[in-house]
Amino acid sequence: MAVSYTPEVQGTGFKARVQRIGGHLAGMVMPNIGAFIAWGLITALFIPTGWLPNEHLAKLVDPMIFTLLPILIGYTGGRIVHGQRGAVVGAVATVGIIVGADIPMFLGAMMIGPLAAYLLKLFDGLIEDRIKPGFEMLVDNFSAGIIGGGMALIGVWVVGPVVARLSDWAGSGVDWLIGHNLLPVASVLVEPAKVLFLNNAINHGVLSPLAVAQAQETGKSILFMIESNPGPGLGLLLAYFLFGPRSLRPSVPAAGIIHFLGGIHEIYFPYVLMKPRLILAMIAGGAAGVGTFMVTGAGLVASPSPGSIFAYAAVTPRGSWFGMVLGILIATAVTFVVAAALLGFGRLNGERQDAVPADPDTDTDPATADAGTPARERETSPERETSPERAPVARSATAEG
Numbered sequence: 001m002a003v004s005y006t007p008e009v010q011g012t013g014f015k016a017r018v019q020r021i022g023g024h025l026a027g028m029v030m031p032n033i034g035a036f037i038a039w040g041l042i043t044a045l046f047i048p049t050g051w052l053p054n055e056h057l058a059k060l061v062d063p064m065i066f067t068l069l070p071i072l073i074g075y076t077g078g079r080i081v082h083g084q085r086g087a088v089v090g091a092v093a094t095v096g097i098i099v100g101a102d103i104p105m106f107l108g109a110m111m112i113g114p115l116a117a118y119l120l121k122l123f124d125g126l127i128e129d130r131i132k133p134g135f136e137m138l139v140d141n142f143s144a145g146i147i148g149g150g151m152a153l154i155g156v157w158v159v160g161p162v163v164a165r166l167s168d169w170a171g172s173g174v175d176w177l178i179g180h181n182l183l184p185v186a187s188v189l190v191e192p193a194k195v196l197f198l199n200n201a202i203n204h205g206v207l208s209p210l211a212v213a214q215a216q217e218t219g220k221s222i223l224f225m226i227e228s229n230p231g232p233g234l235g236l237l238l239a240y241f242l243f244g245p246r247s248l249r250p251s252v253p254a255a256g257i258i259h260f261l262g263g264i265h266e267i268y269f270p271y272v273l274m275k276p277r278l279i280l281a282m283i284a285g286g287a288a289g290v291g292t293f294m295v296t297g298a299g300l301v302a303s304p305s306p307g308s309i310f311a312y313a314a315v316t317p318r319g320s321w322f323g324m325v326l327g328i329l330i331a332t333a334v335t336f337v338v339a340a341a342l343l344g345f346g347r348l349n350g351e352r353q354d355a356v357p358a359d360p361d362t363d364t365d366p367a368t369a370d371a372g373t374p375a376r377e378r379e380t381s382p383e384r385e386t387s388p389e390r391a392p393v394a395r396s397a398t399a400e401g
Contacts, residue, residue, distance in 0.1 A: 079117070107196045285332070292323065
């Protein structure tokens with residue numbers, strides 16, 4: 001469940017709704033983080049620009065990112081909504097969006113998996129206690145098959161093309177900013193698009209073609225560095241390691257190694273989806289890095305693929321080393337500071353509740369409650385109503401991993 005990865009959200013305001021959305025997104029992605037790490041390791045090792053290039057083993061990369069990972073997300077999203085039956089129809093529906101687009105359909109899986117499961121849940125509610133004995137299994141199987149198959153068709157015809165169009169619009173927006181010399185502002189579009197797994201579409205579909213043309217004329221291009229800068233991701237993961245929820249901290253070092261040394265940026269995207277407000281930290285860090293690259297005149301001679309520090313070093317021309325290193329360091333530092341502030345420097349993650357369980361009758365944090373304040377007043381205090389992050393963290397076996 002999503003609440004296994006984020007504090008329980010209270011209230012009905014805009015902030016609470018955004019936090020609930022982020023929690024559900026995290027609930028779909030975080031249980032599958034092991035699959036993301038497996039894909040990241042295989043990619044970093046065996047692609048042509050990896051550490052141990054292997055053409056045969058590299059064939060694992062595309063099926064995993066285009067098929068396996070979206071299906072896992074759709075399956076998990078469906079299971080959150082309607083248990084095992086919802087998981088099955090969510091996975092079936094996700095195949096439709098995979099076929100309906102030629103980019104990784106993580107965002108589409110997050111949409112169609114829970115939606116298919118919700119439709120099945122509504123149907124099950126309508127027919128509950130109305131099926132004659134002996135026909136329950138028949139109705140259950142056929143209803144799941146019909147709804148799952150129908151949603152797969154909708155994925156092919158509607159959801160897949162819509163998400164692909166969103167990717168094209170994001171790329172066009174970045175292209176416009178580049179054409180008007182507003183490169184740092186490009187992070188406002190690039191960083192959110194990256195977190196929605198549109199990074200390859202923006203980098204290879206928009207930035208790289210422009211960068212190649214520029215590099216042929218000047219010998220280097222800053223456009224290679226806008227999306228691929230590993231600094232913002234590193235800063236975010238450092239903030240999570242020091243100030244994030246304790247249940248997630250053990251997964252951060254491996255993610256940091258895969259991201260910064262292996263160049264697989266997708267590994268940190270779920271950490272942003274879990275707390276959507278952290279996209280502000282990514283935008284700030286990305287803009288700071290791009291601004292530094294501009295001021296120092298840095299550029300690369302080719303696309304750093306994958307976007308690791310080693311790939312950056314391999315394609316940095318003479319005269320750009322200082323700007324390249326400084327831009328990555330500043331992007332890391334800015335993202336870290338902003339993300340740490342948005343995480344409340346560890347005070348907004350329910351860590352105190354980990355040490356002292358909350359009173360189930362009053363839902364009050366004993367570690368912070370005023371001993372002289374009546375339970376009724378503590379329950380209705382404005383501070384508790386406006387600080388949903390202070391709610392106890394629901395714990396589960398999967399969250400401990």
